[in-house]
Amino acid sequence: MLTSHVSILVPFSLEALLSLLLYLLVFNADVSFTAFALFLGVAMSITAFPVLA
Numbered sequence: 563m564l565t566s567h568v569s570i571l572v573p574f575s576l577e578a579l580l581s582l583l584l585y586l587l588v589f590n591a592d593v594s595f596t597a598f599a600l601f602l603g604v605a606m607s608i609t610a611f612p613v614l615a
Contacts, residue, residue, distance in 0.1 A: 570607045577606040 581599040 573606040573609075574603040577603045 578599050581595075581602045584602070585595050585598050
């Protein structure tokens, strides 16, 4: 159980931090930072879990 939670939280956290930099590079006024960070974080989390499994 710990392994599955860590395999989701670590990529989500790292991508949330990386989204700070990426948002500044590809800033679009139509997209809020929250939506941008959540989208990238969830995308990384769901693609990292099957690799672990």
